[in-house]
Amino acid sequence: MADFARSHTGALDSEAPAAAPLDLPQRFDEVIEDLHVVRLPMVTRFRGITEREVALFTGPSGWAEFSPFVEYGTEEASRWLRASLEFSGLIPQTTALAEAAPSTVPVRGSSPAVAEAGTSGETVDVNGTLPACPPDQVAPILSRYDRVGTVKAKVAEHGFASLDEDLTRLREFRRLCPETTLRLDANAGYTLSEALQACEAFAEFDLQYFEQPVPEVEQLAELRDELARRGLPIVIAADESIRKAEDPLRVAELGAAEVIIVKVQPLGGIGAALDVIGASGLPAVVSSALESSVGLAAGAELAARLPRTDRSLDILGDRVACGLGTGRLFTADVVAEDEALTPVDGAIPVTRIVPDPDRLQQLAVDPGRFAWWADRLQSCWSALRG
Ligand SMILES: O=C(O)CCC(=O)C1=CC=C[C@@H](O)[C@@H]1C(=O)O
Numbered sequence: 060m061a062d063f064a065r066s067h068t069g070a071l072d073s074e075a076p077a078a079a080p081l082d083l084p085q086r087f088d089e090v091i092e093d094l095h096v097v098r099l100p101m102v103t104r105f106r107g108i109t110e111r112e113v114a115l116f117t118g119p120s121g122w123a124e125f126s127p128f129v130e131y132g133t134e135e136a137s138r139w140l141r142a143s144l145e146f147s148g149l150i151p152q153t154t155a156l157a158e159a160a161p162s163t164v165p166v167r168g169s170s171p172a173v174a175e176a177g178t179s180g181e182t183v184d185v186n187g188t189l190p191a192c193p194p195d196q197v198a199p200i201l202s203r204y205d206r207v208g209t210v211k212a213k214v215a216e217h218g219f220a221s222l223d224e225d226l227t228r229l230r231e232f233r234r235l236c237p238e239t240t241l242r243l244d245a246n247a248g249y250t251l252s253e254a255l256q257a258c259e260a261f262a263e264f265d266l267q268y269f270e271q272p273v274p275e276v277e278q279l280a281e282l283r284d285e286l287a288r289r290g291l292p293i294v295i296a297a298d299e300s301i302r303k304a305e306d307p308l309r310v311a312e313l314g315a316a317e318v319i320i321v322k323v324q325p326l327g328g329i330g331a332a333l334d335v336i337g338a339s340g341l342p343a344v345v346s347s348a349l350e351s352s353v354g355l356a357a358g359a360e361l362a363a364r365l366p367r368t369d370r371s372l373d374i375l376g377d378r379v380a381c382g383l384g385t386g387r388l389f390t391a392d393v394v395a396e397d398e399a400l401t402p403v404d405g406a407i408p409v410t411r412i413v414p415d416p417d418r419l420q421q422l423a424v425d426p427g428r429f430a431w432w433a434d435r436l437q438s439c440w441s442a443l444r445g
């Protein structure tokens with residue numbers, strides 16, 4: 060049993076937990092045998108960070124990752140915990156998940172601790188991710204992805220002020236990769252009028268879609284109307300606007316996006332994500348939340364179960380390239396390179412990951428950070444109990 064911090068303050072965010080209370084024991088350490096917290100160094104700054112802390116634990120179905128970004132409060136982070144508990148088998152799968160395609164997946168890693176290992180050999184396509192970087196970094200970053208057919212580039216890191224740098228980086232990208240499918244992601248970095256100017260400027264790059272140019276759902280809808288009025292055929296995707304069960308319906312009702320980006324942990328699990336996709340009726344792309352291979356495995360399982368509609372085929376093609384290639388943004392992972400879910404020829408396998416104990420030790424955070432994560436886990440656990 061891991062040595063969990065006992066100094067839990069019990070201080071929760073004031074809001075109610077994200078979904079119906081779960082019937083869980085009072086303390087999570089009565090259930091979780093083995094908790095590890097590791098720090099993964101990144102090859103470059105991404106989303107403002109250069110290292111990523113993630114917590115890993117195991118349950119009846121195998122290893123799962125709990126890795127809300129450190130600034131997230133308990134209410135939001137407890138959805139991430141619900142996802143990890145479901146993936147580890149510590150809480151039952153939701154109906155959508157249980158009813159989806161068969162779930163026998165192979166196991167990779169040091170010791171196949173999960174009995175139901177299969178040999179499906181299934182893979183899902185991924186996109187490369189190009190962070191906001193100087194133009195001379197474009198080639199070295201892309202070379203880490205070898206033969207990837209789709210790239211997602213981050214723009215608007217400093218809002219509209221980044222536009223010139225973004226255009227220089229994207230021109231360098233197009234010079235190097237004239238045929239590669241390109242997506243952009245502004246992480247809600249523009250106002251509506253800035254987004255319109257940016258779309259005018261980005262139209263030359265032949266985009267598959269543009270992810271979350273503006274923060275609000277209503278602004279996304281207005282942006283789409285105005286793009287149509289100006290005859291700019293840019294497909295808008297919603298990412299930050301899709302976090303709770305009710306969000307996709309609102310996005311669909313307002314016509315705010317033509318594509319939704321879904322992430323397993325923020326949405327509360329694979330089953331919840333499938334519900335969200337079903338409710339919206341919109342084409343979906345699965346993205347990572349910048350996870351270790353353990354967390355990426357849950358994303359790959361969801362990606363393998365994406366419904367394919369005519370609209371999805373039309374916008375996203377035969378095989379949806381998901382944002383699950385982010386293993387390439389780290390310099391270390393919890394399994395050896397040849398077992399990690401890093402893309403090879405633009406795809407990753409659908410498989411369960413068992414971390415390597417030596418790596419868990421080498422990458423472990425210091426006791427203070429471990430105690431912080433154990434405390435956070437307990438807070439989220441208490442919130443889920445309601
Ligand atoms: O989609 C990808 O290619 C990579 C994942 C990615 O972009 C993200 C991962 C984690 C946090 C987010 O800020 C970011 C995103 O906005 O999609």
Ligand SMILES: [Mg+2]
Pocket residue numbers: 244246270271298299320
């Ligand atoms: Mg995004």
